[in-house]
Amino acid sequence: MSSPTGKTGAWLFAAVTLACTAVLFVVAFKAPQAGDQMAYLPDTPEVKRFLEINRRYGNFNTVLIGVETENILAPKNLAKLKDLTDAIGKIAGLSWMSAITTVPEMRASEEGVVVSPLVAEIPKDDAAVAALKARILKTRQIVGELVSPDFSSALVPVTMYGDKVAEVYPKIEKLARDAASPDFKVYFHGAPAIDEYMRRGGEALKIPGIVAGVVFLFFLIIGVRPSRIPAWLLVVAPAAAAGMAAPVLLKMQASELSMASGLLAFVYGTMVVFSYPGPEDQKRLRSWRRTLLISSIALAVVFLSLIKSTVIPLRGLGVASAVACIAAGVLGPIAMRFGLVVTGWKRTDAADWRIFPGWKRVWMSVFIAPVAAGVLLATLSRPAAENDVATTFGPASEPARTIHFLDRRFGGSEYLTIVASGDFSHPGFLRALDDLAVAVRGVPGVAGVVSPTDVFKMVSEAMIGRYRIPDTINQMQALWFFLEGQAELSALLYQKEQGLIQIRLSPDGAKRPQELMDSIRKLTNSAPARVGHVDLREVSSAGAARLRERQLEQAGKAIRAILGAKAQASVREALASVVPLELSAVSQSPDFRLQAAFRERLSAVASRAFNDYLTGPAALMPVSPEQAADLSRALLQETGDPGIRGRAGVDALLKKWFPEDEMAMAKMSGALYDRALDSQDKVLAALLIEEFRAGGVEGVTATSEFVAALRDFVSPHVFVDAGRDNVRTESVTETKFELTGYPAIAPLVGSITYVDLFRFLHWTIVAALLLGALAVSVFRERPLVLFRLVVLVPLSGFSWLLCMLPAVGWALNVSSFVSVAVTIAASAGACITAVASRTKNRDLQMAVLLTGLPLVVMILGFQPVSVVMSTAVFGILGAAFGAAVVAAHFNGPDMENKEETR
Amino acid sequence: MILTTALALSTALVAAPAPITDDDAKTAGGILKKSDDVVSNYQDQEFHTRMTLKTGDGKVEKVIEMKIQQKGQNKRLVRFLKPGDVKGLSVLVLDPNTTYVYLPQFNKTRRVAAHTSKQSFMGTDFTEQEMDIIRYDEKFEPALVKKDGHEYVLWLTPKKGAEFSFAYIMMWIDEATGFQNKMEYYNAENVKLKTQSRGEVKTLDGVVTQTKVVMTDHIKKHSTEIEILSNKENQGLKDDLFTQRNLEWGK
Known part of the structure; x- marks a missing residue:
């Protein structure tokens, strides 16, 4: 290096350097920050899909507010919850919110439907609380989702618009925290809550940070040559700015991590400045410069190699730090000279x-x-x-306590998702989806399943009085009319072409996610890839019989899935024994509509009986031997066939279905309740068929009528696997089911x-x-x-x-x-x-x-x-x-x- | 439920102008009453309307067309013409508590009794609650903020007991016609959430009226445009038009 430059040149250099630094800092801090925790996930196809799906459905913009009390329906607690949800609902920037205090109650009847708030007013006495509890139990998708099965707790999912989360979430959290008390505990779950928790943690570090800064300055002032501070600024600040701005200038994703390169420049630049031997000793100066160059290149190479990382922010860190090192290493020897000249420092000895x-x-x-x-x-x-x-x-942290709350009160906190792609106006696709959802409910380790088909069935129940997926595309399109614009659906459906089955894992299931995912993947893989529509009235008797046989097989599978390990292999055989009669009746009937009408009546009777039984005023599932016997008698009487024996058989089946150790859960579990309702006709058929067989009754025509209560069995509209069934079909639609979720990518x-x-x-x-x-x-x-x-x-x-x-x-x-x-x-x-x-x-x-x-x-x-x-x-x-x-x-x-x- | 309101807003657009007189302008209540009278001054109406849903960047998402027949303030028959998947779907409103929906795809008529809510109406930027308002003076307390050129600017706050999801509305009323030209919806933090603009005054079937309204949701960055394509007033629509029988048969 040549002798020190004159003062004018040094000042000019300093001015230009600091000006460039200022520009680079402005660039760096204008960078969009990948500030959320998800930015640190690896850049793999699986993770990309996970992020895409979650962003599309607003999952990263959703916070789950949990409220834990002794009894959430107690007037004081319910009033508090209502005040809280009312206040949250007034915040601008919410996409949607759901809570027992905001959801509507739909009461369907033969004539129509009445929609009113579930909690129109706070109950004033025990009788009113009991009445409200009974209405909540009858309302689908509430127990287990918005209120815990033991009625101690409530959940309030709140989704914000993506660009409003940072502004809106703190307001929501403040309202909830203000409402909290020892007997009204609040919890926060979801990406916004975790991000806020981490941000608050950062805020809490301000004081330690300031203290550390003061200590640092103390050492800097008393332990280090003050004359070098201007030179230090000329090295550190430009190097930090260059590093921080590098990802932005290179159009890479900037993050807090790439900002950390500023610190590296600070550390490295400090070393550069305070190891400077001075300008007089040329030999040492050359050695210093050489060492500096080598070490900066070495560090830059090490950091640049992070560009191979699959974690995007780490790539940014690599480039930013490499630039910072090179900047400090190259700028150091130059800046030191000028910096020292500016301050008038002159070394006198070596x-x-x-x-x-x-x-x-x-x-x-x-x-x-x-x-x-x-x-x-x-x-x-x-x-x-x-x-x-x-x-x-940490196990005592707020996020960990929230997880514990969700596991304890709602049976699980982790979710897997099946992404279903297909035509959501096509009943065949929706039935395949529904069958998949029902089958997943039977997988051990699954605590609950929410499927978009539940929504369609609920609207169908409201508008046409039947809790089922309609038969034709036109009918489905009509149902869509009532659904479009409902913000809540954005969490489950995307533009009639994609939807999510949300699977809540039990704590036990969450501990063995791989096993659970393997089981679910088996189900998704066995779902039909192409579904087509067949109108049985337009095919030959032989074709109809073959399709009925296949439907029967599917029904048997579904029943086994519903009953899980408790299902008997004999279900298939039991169905098979009565189906020929049914096939005969169907194929020989001159008027299909009459057959269908008769079956529908029977189905309605059976469903009503079963519903009444499940939703009696005193309890959700008052299953006892006597009540089971009553059910059996009621059902059998409705068949109009007094010769049928077999209450013991039904009783035994119910006991098998709800073994003693599960009774308490069965009474309260919304998931189980829904499972029963979803599949009531199938279950009824299976129960009765086994009952008849146990009673030695074979070939009774009434049995075939109950088989006809199988939803997919009674309709002339059959949806078949177009890839496997050798039958001419119409309106074929593609299906695609894929599993994702954090447990899948963890x-x-x-x-x-x-x-x-x-x-x-x-x-x-x-x-x-x-x-x-x-x-x-x-x-x-x-x-x-x-x-x-x-x-x-x-x-x-x-x-x-x-x-x-x-x-x-x-x-x-x-x-x-x-x-x-x-x-x-x-x-x-x-x-x-x-x-x-x-x-x-x-x-x-x-x-x-x-x-x-x-x-x-x-x-x-x-x-x-x-x-x-x-x-x-x-x-x-x-x-x-x-x-x-x-x-x-x-x-x-x-x-x-x-x-x-x- | 979405259908109980049945496009009250569209009907409110079709109105004959009448100036706000000095007597009307003595109080904010007088101004608002006069304006409400203007927009609800008819015995019966039959009109054809088109709703266009647009994203923030102006891309058209959906177009819905309807034919609406209305008698008085309550009786209303709505038939959907477009899009094709809802063509034939019809709604009959007899009073706020009695609504029937005819679903041609199921060949069924269902009675719907619903509590209006903050839900979006069919994906539009209108909520059922907003569309349920025909006369603002029934649900809001007005205060005169200023006279801005030829427009009165009113500050409307919900009356006690009236359920409304906004803290207040700023309404611009045209002095010469009594038309409600613009409404801005604010929350308690004075954040403007939506803007409703009405305009394109035309003469339809001899009646001078506003034929276009645009509701913009500033949070969702989405807008809905309603156009009145044709209009007939005071034709003497008969009561038997508004029956279940006609709902199913008159498709």
């Missing part, structure tokens, strides 16, 4: 200190390197990812963000260690440059710590966020080493302090408790360890207490 370690220490490093590499290799496959809330935030998240990142870093360091050892062996004469490049930089204290972290992380079960923090920690450690190799003891200590404090604060900003605790502890230990290691290696007796002369 320190006499050695920079090259003794060969014994080098060999010690060479010996240690393979050992460290061995440790790395041994631990390479050990890390396991845990992505659950309790691990990430293994990917864990393996990619955590394990893969560690593997990547491991291999980098292993290579560095081994290459370093090789370099020292081969280039004995001039090993300095290569040694620093490939050994010293990665072999810092933090890098050593990094070597051990996979094992530590695996042992402590820390979350994937550690990987992010460790990346930054490692780079900071590398900076320390790079500079420490060129500086003396006091500067080294200062470097450790300067690095450690802001690093801890920055890492704390990532908030998740386990990460905060583990990384902060590791960070401090690592800083100390790094100092000790480097000091032991490079500060021999001949280097101690050598003060730099100013």
Whole structure:
């Protein structure tokens, strides 16, 4: 480097640099921030699909407010809930909200439907509360969804418009928190709640951050040469700005993580400035510049390699940090000169200190390197990812307590989703979808299922008096007329072409998601890919018989799915024994409409009897032997065939269906209630057929009429699998069912963000260690440059710590966020080493302090408790360890207490 | 439920103008009453209307066409003409509590009794609650804010007991015609949530009337445009037009 420039040039340089810095800062802070937690998911097709689906249906804009009381229907609690939901409903920016205090009640009758608020006024006494409870039990999709089966708790899902979440959610949360009391606890679940929780955590760090900043400044002022501060500004600020703006200028996604490059520039730039030997000693200056260049390139390469990461923000971090390092490394030597000229600083002497370690220490490093590499290799496959809330935030944290509340009161908190694509105006597609939903309800580990078909059936019940999917496309289109514009549907349906089956997992199911997903995938894979419509009145008797046989088979499968493991294989045979009679009646009937009308009447009678039985005023499911007998008698009497025996059979079947240990749950479980109602005709048929068989009654014509109560069996409109059934069909529609949800991608998240990142870093360091050892062996004469490049930089204290972290992380079960923090920690450690190799003891200590404090604060900003605790502890230990290691290696007796002369 | 309101708003558009006199303008209540009289001054009506739903960037999402016959303030028969999947669907409103829906696809008529709500009407930017208002003076307390050129600006707050999801409405009433030219809907935090603009005054069947209304939802960034395509007033529509029998047979 030439002699210092004149003052005018220096000032000009400083002015231009600071102007460019200001522009870059403006660019950097105008970048759209990927501020939500989902930005940290890996960029894989599965994750992309998960994000696309959740964004399309507003799931990331939805918060679930939980309210836990002793009795949510108690007047005081219900009034409080109503006040809360009324207040939330007035906030601008809500897409929709649902609660027992806001939903309508539909009362269908033969003549029509009456729609009114479910809770029009707060009940004043016990009788009114009991009446309200009975009405809630009769209203579909309430118990288990908006009110807990034990009536202690309520859920209020609130969806906000995507661009309003940041503005609206804090208002919602404040209202709910204001309403909370010890006997009216509130919980928040969902992406907005987690984001807000993390943001609040960051806010809480302001004071520690300020304290750390003051401490840092204290050390900066008293321990560091003040004359270098302007030069420091000329290095740090432009480097930070360049790094932070780089992702924006390169049109990459910016995130808080890429903003962290500013910190790196701060740390690295500080090292650059305070290791500057001064302009007089040209030999040392050249060495300093060379070391700086090498270390900045080395760091930049390490960071740039993050561009291979599947986690998008990490790519941003890689590029930003690489730019920051290069900027600091290149700008440093230039800026130092001008900066010092500007402040009038002039070095008068040069320190006499050695920079090259003794060969014994080098060999010690060479010996240690393979050992460290061995440790790395041994631990390479050990890390396991845990992505659950309790691990990430801590078991006593608010998110973890919310999960516990949902598991305890609503039977589960995790969801899987089946994305159903097809024509939502096509009854065939909807029946396939409905059958799938019913089958999924029977999978062990599934606590509840919400299907778009439930909505269609409810509207059908309201508008035409039948809880079923209509038979024709025209009828479906008419039903759509009543649905369009209903904001709640946006959570389940998208433009008549896609919909979601939401599957709530029980806590038990959530513990074994893979097994559960395999079971559900079997069901989605066996669903028909193409569904076509056949009008039985237009096909031959033989064709009709074949289709009926296939329908029968499907019905048998459905019944077995409904009854789960309790279903008997004999159901299929039982149905088969009576079907020929039915087939005969159907195929030989001259007037199909009369047959259908008769069956419909019987179906209505059976349904009514079963409904009355299930929804008696005293309890939801008053199943007892006597009542079962009454049901049996009622049903059998309705058949008009007094010769049928068999109440014991029905009784036994009911007992099988609701075994004693499940009785309490059956009484209260909305899911089970819905399951029963959804499938009542199928279940009735199965019950009666087995009953007749048990009673030795065969071939009774009345039995065939009950078989006809099977929904899909009575209609002349048959929907067949167009890919498998050899029959000419009309209106064929494609279907596609795919499984997604966080449990489905969690293994990917864990393996990619955590394990893969560690593997990547491991291999980098292993290579560095081994290459370093090789370099020292081969280039004995001039090993300095290569040694620093490939050994010293990665072999810092933090890098050593990094070597051990996979094992530590695996042992402590820390979350994937550690990987992010460790990346930054490692780079900071590398900076320390790079500079420490060129500086003396006091500067080294200062470097450790300067690095450690802001690093801890920055890492704390990532908030998740386990990460905060583990990384902060590791960070401090690592800083100390790094100092000790480097000091032991490079500060021999001949280097101690050598003060730099100013 | 969506059909109980049955496009009251569209009917409110078709109105003969009458100026706000000095007597009317003495009080805010007088101005609003006169304006309400203007928009509900008919014995019976028969008109053809088109609703166009648009996204924030102006893309047309859906077009709905209806023929509406109305007698007095309550009796109303609506027949849907477009789109094809709802063609023939008809609604008969006899009074606020008695509505029948005829579904040709099911060949069924159902009675619907519903509580109006904040739900969107068929995906439009009107809620059932908003469309249920024919006379504002029945549900709102007016206050005169200012006279802005040839328009009176009223501040309408819901009367005690009246259920409305907005905190207040700002309404611009044309002095010369009594037409309600614009309404802005605000929440309690003074955030403007929606704007309803009425205009395109034309003479239809001899009656000077506003034929277009645009409701813009500023939060959803979505708008709905209603056009009156044809209109006949005071034809002497008979009561037997508004029967269940005609609902099913007159399709």
